Amino acid sequence: MAKLNELKIMFRTGDIAAAEIDLCQNGQYILFFFSKSGNEWIALETQRTGNSVDDTRYFKTIDAAVSVAQSIGFEAVKLAIKA
Secondary structure, eight states, X not given: OBOHHHHHHHHHTTOEEEEEEEEOTTSOEEEEEEETTSSOEXXXXXXXXXXXXXXXXXXXXXXXXXXXXXXXXXOOOOOOOOO
């Protein structure tokens, strides 16, 4: 996992090749980033700290996840719906 500012640096240095938004079982969305080598995925870490079991950042809407991906530097968004 990485914080937003760390992901921005990784994007600028070319360490991130792609992003993906997945629907979770809880009905929220999670934003994954894939490393340039393709064998590692990175999730956005929440800004909350403390005794949280899961520090992964979840989004209530696709728009919110897309907005964060665009703030990191991604321009193109492709939507794929799978059964």
